[in-house]
Amino acid sequence: MFKNYFKIALRNLTKHRFYSLVNIAGLATGVASCLIISLFILNELSYDTQHVNRDRLYRVNFRIKFGNLDYDMAVTPPALAAAVLQDYPEVESVARIRLQGNYLVKRDKENFKEKNVAYADSSFFKVFTIPFLHGNPSKALTEPNTIVVSRKIADKYFPNENPIGQTLTFFNNWNNKIVGVMEDFPDNSQFHFEILVSMLNSEESKNNMWLSNNFHTYVLLKKGTDAKGLEKKFFAMREKYVGPQVREFLGAENTPEKLAADGSKFDFWLMPITDVHLRAKTMIEVEPASDIVYIYLFGAIALFILVIACINFMNLSTARSANRAKEVGVRKVLGSLRSHLVRQFLLESVLISVMAFLLALGLAFVFLPTFNDLSGKHLHIPVADPDFLFLFMGLSLFVGALAGIYPSFFLSAFKPVNVLKGKLALGMKSGLIRSGLVVFQFTISIFLIVGTITINRQLTYIQEKKIGFNKDQVIIIREAHAMGDQLESFKNEMLKNSHILSATISGSLPVAGTDRNNSTYWPMGKEPNQENMVGMQGFYVDYDYIKTLGMEIKDGRDFSRDFISDSTGIIINEAAAQAFNIAADPIGKKIETFAFAGGSNSIEKDKRNVYTVVGVVKNFHFESLRDNITPLGMFLSKSTGLISFRLASKNVNDVISALEKKWKQMAPTQPFEYTFLDDDFSSMYASEQRLGKIFAIFAGLAIIIACLGLFALSAFTAEQRTKEIGIRKVLGATVTSIVLLLSKEFGKLIIIAFVIAAPLSWLAVKWWLQSYSYKTEVGALVYLLAGISAFLVAWLTMGYQSIKAAASNPVNSLRSE
Secondary structure, eight states: OHHHHHHHHHHHHHHTHHHHHHHHHHHHHHHHHHHHHHHHHHHHHTTTTTSTTGGGEEEEEEEEEETTEEEEESOBOTTHHHHHHHHOTTEEEEEEEEEEEEEEEESSSOOEEEEEEEEEOTTHHHHSOOOEEEEOTTTTTOSTTEEEEEHHHHHHHSTTSOOTTOEEEETTTEEEEEEEEEOOOOTTSSOOOSEEEEGGGOSGGGOOOTTOOOBEEEEEEOTTOOHHHHHHHHHHHIIIIIHHHHHHHHOTTOOHHHHHHTTOEEEEEEEEGGGHHHHOOOBSOSSOOOOHHHHHHHHHHHHHHHHHHHHHHHHHHHHTHHHHHHHHHHHHHTTOOHHHHHHHHHHHHHHHHHHHHHHHHHHHHHHHHHHHHHHTOOOOOOTTOHHHHHHHHHHHHHHHHHHHHHHHHHHHTOOHHHHHTTOSHHHHHSOHHHHHHHHHHHHHHHHHHHHHHHHHHHHHHHHHSOOSSOOTTEEEEEOGGGGGGGHHHHHHHHTTSTTEEEEEEESOOSSTTSOOOEEEEEETTSOOOTTTOEEEEEEEEOTTHHHHTTOOEEEEOOOOTTOGGGGGEEEEEHHHHHHTTOTTSOTTOEEEEEEEGGGSSOEEEEEEEEEEEEEEEOOOOOSOTTSOOOOEEEEEOOOOSEEEEEEOSSOHHHHHHHHHHHHHHHOTTSOOOEEEHHHHHHHTTHHHHHHHHHHHHHHHHHHHHHHHHHHHHHHHHHHHTHHHHHHHHHTTOOHHHHHHHHHHHHHHHHHHHHHHHHHHHHHHHHHHHTTOSSOOOOOHHHHHHHHHHHHHHHHHHHHHHHHHHHTSOHHHHHTTO
16 A cells, blocks of 8 residues: 555656655755754754763852942952862862963974963863873872863874973973873863963962952862752852951941942852853853854744745645645545545655755755854764664654645545535635745745844944944054063064054953953042942053054043153043043043052052043943943053054055064064954954854745745646636736736735734844844834835746746637637
8 A cells, every 4th residue: 555655646746846846945945954053053052061060060150239330250259269169068179260361382492372271270170071182180280380281282282292291381481391181172162272271370369359350160069969059158158258358448337238238249159061151141251152042043043944844835735736636536436535545645745855854964965064164163964873863864754744734634635526526626726724824934034034134234333333443454463472572672663664654562452352451440539439439441551552543532632751640640431431420520530449469469458559530532342332331441551462553554465574574583483473453343243243144044045945935836826827817818918917916816915924024023123132232223114125025026936927827828728628
């Protein structure tokens, strides 16, 4: 029996090649898209799941709300780790990380810049599951001046050697012995460290200051520990350690009760390690985090695409029911049971599905590399995994059965007497369900068009918005301290080049990846308290910083070599002037802050640093446009991390060559690497840019699949009305009137889809844009444009078939009558 079903199924597929091709191609495209998106989602959900104890591994975060400070941080005080281990028996082990950024590293003579370096406790390898290639993880980093390197670093500096016991030199004068070689961190990890340095070399890690937060702290809980219960106990730790220091530096009146009544918070809380990548909304992450919203978004797109492909199949199957009605009637007269017919039609559906899934696998292999380039991933299809193959083939059978279940029961329910009398043809061609499914398809299509336009408009807005400084034609050389004492000479030599307009040496720039220093300040002469303390970012700059970056002074002046007192001067932004309540008359006002002992993070209780406001710069964006502009101060300092040059618009390549040549002359063993400020600014929105491209591609695919079904459906409709068209033409109907007649039915459906999609799209756009403090306006024109676009695409899709039918010779269609 099955063999007979299979033969009939193949015969029907080959007999109606056009419809079979549409079904297979549409479903294959949908499945391939769904497969690629699913691989992306699974990869995102798999972050940090490689650790054996991941179910009891947490990061300690810090929440502060005090004055204008209100944020969550991924960093904690250095003393927290020891306190947690000592005070809470539920904690099995603790490990800290202190990010160090880029290091200059050499084995022999030439320095290389290594980007992922951090201090780490020796317990790091107990808390996290990190395979070792050489060395003993239980003894690693237990001594000062020791390091653990990744496989990549070992192969780079010691090819074909065992590097254990060998030495790498940092910054030309600090030797560190290699005591371990760890496997490279996988892509789906929040860590990608290449060199871990013993925490024993960090003096900062030993201080007992609880009001300074710079360390990422991770705790491994004992089995059976309730993390939420432990988190509640952290209140006692805050009162024991943080409270006394708050009262010591801010006044004895700041009791826990008073602070709580004023709405202040100094709370520690736990985040599961597997939540960090997708659910962290904290400042100072180890690496930029993603967002669970993207998972929901892409999951919805994958589902929409697959549903649209299945709808195409159902629409075509039910539309063609009139052609197969007589077949059903004859079979029933000859004794076929309804169950036999259901199995027959389900087999045809499953056969199409299996063919489509096999084609989808091939399409996914072809297009996955392109998707990897867009998403920055290294995804692969696990064809060697039996579980994947079993699941994939199981889904092909499930989708085939799901897509075919309605048509099979619909077709098999025809009564043979009515069918053979020809009474069902018209009713079966005008199904309400079929129209509803077309509306659903194009509702999704319009929704996706609006989403694509919105994302691209927001990205364009970010790129074109006036951000308060001129990011164009500025080249940055990082790790400028490699030049040593010659850095100022290098700057002056390059300023002789007529194509270099200005230059600045600084520690910070208004883009991600440069130094940030957030401290609290208050008006001089007042005791610091919640009402007058202002949290403010600090940039360390030279005399030429504001001029080079094209910022605008609103009040006062820039730093000047003519004023020796500028060594204790400060230039603030408008947001800071507002926060200090000095916007009306800021110049000459004095603010103060805590003094730190010897440049460390230990506060000197009886000492303050006082700064005089010499200028106010207009607000500029120094963080993502997702965030409001916050108070910022610029201090005159000999920070040597970065040197930036503003170039004339011409001969950029010649200037870069001149910079590199002079660099190599003055620092021959130091690496020369540069970036452009506008590229660094754009990289802050890399995730949004990738999202926009990927969203547009899959939205386009969804629309194409929907139109593919509409194309076949309109072709079938035109085919069924061939004789009607012939009669109308004989009676004098024009081609235009016939095209409008055939297109009218589907046109109404697109309009209904727009009416449904517009409010849904508006809600989605409002929800997505609320994460940006600065956002584009999405007016009614966007929704109207999306609706018109969908209508035009749909009309062009069905217009071809309508024109073809209307232009045919009526003699051919009426000859058999």
